[in-house]
Amino acid sequence: MNRNSSRNRWQRLPEATVRQAQAAQLRRYLGEAVLPFSAYYRELFRQHGLTAHSFRTLEDLPRLPFTSKADLLNTAERPERFKDFILAPDPRALRRRPGTLLRALVRGRERVTQEFEAEFRPIFMTFTTGRSAEPTPFLFTARDLDHLATAGRRMVEICAGRPEERMLNTLPFAAHLAFWFAHYAGTTGGVMGLSSGGGKVMGTAGNLAYLRKFKPDVLIGMPTFTYHLLHQAAEEGAHCENLRCIVLAGEKVSDGLRPKLRDLASELGARKVDVLATYGFTEAKMAWAECPFPHDRPSGGYHLYPDLGIIELINPQTGEVVPPGQPGEIVFTPLDARGSVVLRYRTGDYTDGGLSYEPCPHCGRMLPRLMGNISRRSEVKEMHLEKIKGTLVDFNELEHVLDDAPHIGAWQVELRKVNEDPLELDEVILHVQKVNGTDESQVRRELDERCFAHLELHPNRILFHTAAEIQRFQGVGQLLKELRVVDHRPEAQSVSIPVTVVISQAA
Numbered sequence: 001m002n003r004n005s006s007r008n009r010w011q012r013l014p015e016a017t018v019r020q021a022q023a024a025q026l027r028r029y030l031g032e033a034v035l036p037f038s039a040y041y042r043e044l045f046r047q048h049g050l051t052a053h054s055f056r057t058l059e060d061l062p063r064l065p066f067t068s069k070a071d072l073l074n075t076a077e078r079p080e081r082f083k084d085f086i087l088a089p090d091p092r093a094l095r096r097r098p099g100t101l102l103r104a105l106v107r108g109r110e111r112v113t114q115e116f117e118a119e120f121r122p123i124f125m126t127f128t129t130g131r132s133a134e135p136t137p138f139l140f141t142a143r144d145l146d147h148l149a150t151a152g153r154r155m156v157e158i159c160a161g162r163p164e165e166r167m168l169n170t171l172p173f174a175a176h177l178a179f180w181f182a183h184y185a186g187t188t189g190g191v192m193g194l195s196s197g198g199g200k201v202m203g204t205a206g207n208l209a210y211l212r213k214f215k216p217d218v219l220i221g222m223p224t225f226t227y228h229l230l231h232q233a234a235e236e237g238a239h240c241e242n243l244r245c246i247v248l249a250g251e252k253v254s255d256g257l258r259p260k261l262r263d264l265a266s267e268l269g270a271r272k273v274d275v276l277a278t279y280g281f282t283e284a285k286m287a288w289a290e291c292p293f294p295h296d297r298p299s300g301g302y303h304l305y306p307d308l309g310i311i312e313l314i315n316p317q318t319g320e321v322v323p324p325g326q327p328g329e330i331v332f333t334p335l336d337a338r339g340s341v342v343l344r345y346r347t348g349d350y351t352d353g354g355l356s357y358e359p360c361p362h363c364g365r366m367l368p369r370l371m372g373n374i375s376r377r378s379e380v381k382e383m384h385l386e387k388i389k390g391t392l393v394d395f396n397e398l399e400h401v402l403d404d405a406p407h408i409g410a411w412q413v414e415l416r417k418v419n420e421d422p423l424e425l426d427e428v429i430l431h432v433q434k435v436n437g438t439d440e441s442q443v444r445r446e447l448d449e450r451c452f453a454h455l456e457l458h459p460n461r462i463l464f465h466t467a468a469e470i471q472r473f474q475g476v477g478q479l480l481k482e483l484r485v486v487d488h489r490p491e492a493q494s495v496s497i498p499v500t501v502v503i504s505q506a507a
């Protein structure tokens, strides 16, 4: 695919063209960048008898084995496993590339050397997130930062950002994709940006001061912290009339959160606020966004960039690609990445929607879109939730049950053992913030009924706390990801899971 033409037309290409162009670009990418310079994939392709030309169409893609997080982890024999995934150019091979000689003649050798540097020399680093494994370095070259900027600019377009707008980025400052993606989206999208670094850097008060003084049109943040910030702002009688759009990143977003954030925004004097979710992960080096949609209609899903990567959905049990529109685990293959590169990367994230190539019902863009609610399966496995009180508990369901519950704000689930005895029964304790002055016994009864109806689980205790107490339990402002479920059972490996979104029943 001609990169310039696909870049200019990236949002207007029909499905057949997209898939054909992706296959052509994949062949070129494998042949020119991955196979000559990736130690890991050169060997993998050799073992499976594959070449760049094995992929005539996207239907051939399943011939390529998956790469998963486990493949990136260090082992005793390979203490720096992540390095095997970095494209390491061999100058002799670069010289043999088609066009190199001609470019050197026309532009001079030094210029060509600089171009190779920009393409291949890593200059920026983030770490993969996830609690099951130690953080793995993921390297970017100048070419990758270009793509990050392109993807960021497109995200601003998709979220209907305008140049005169101001964007407050409250994502935690960290070597993670989310913060940097928001930074690049702001700078290349041409909006005025201010990054607070989140609660850990400036505290709630510092972020609130920015909200008051900067008067952003667009607020970007983690769902839990954004809720907390707007709740605090409303409580202090702050105004933020300009606010038009809240973009949520870093954690998944439940539908119950959106109306509650909109209600809080209206308490700040903002009308018609769109609450848009984003989805991304380090290994893709990019994130995708929803476009604004009517509040009584379902989201149009995450708008993908088909010239920069391929998303497949697979059956997580069999590994087979599922038919269009069917739910499945998200698998990603970049089409022009340098630095750290993983192909057919199994994210462990599962969407209950599917891939759609239909024009978006809200913005009309012709783009593949990733539909549905996305959950991180790996986190469910870590919690061993099936063991709770002998009942199989779907962790994602639990979040929705609590997020969507009326009359409660922030919450935390605590798992204990009766009498702290490892051999005893599990106990589930709900810590909740009650809102709207509702009677305690009524909230207890409602929550108990909801938990039983959806999960066949009766909480052992429901304890009421102030918003500030729950925020302390969750580590709001101290941790990068707030703790929404804590496991205090004696034999548990003290794993705490970050989950979506804190919710409040707005008045």
Ligand SMILES: [Zn+2]
Pocket (backbone or CB within 6 Å): 290, 291, 300, 303, 360, 361, 362, 363, 364, 365
């Ligand atoms: Zn759309």
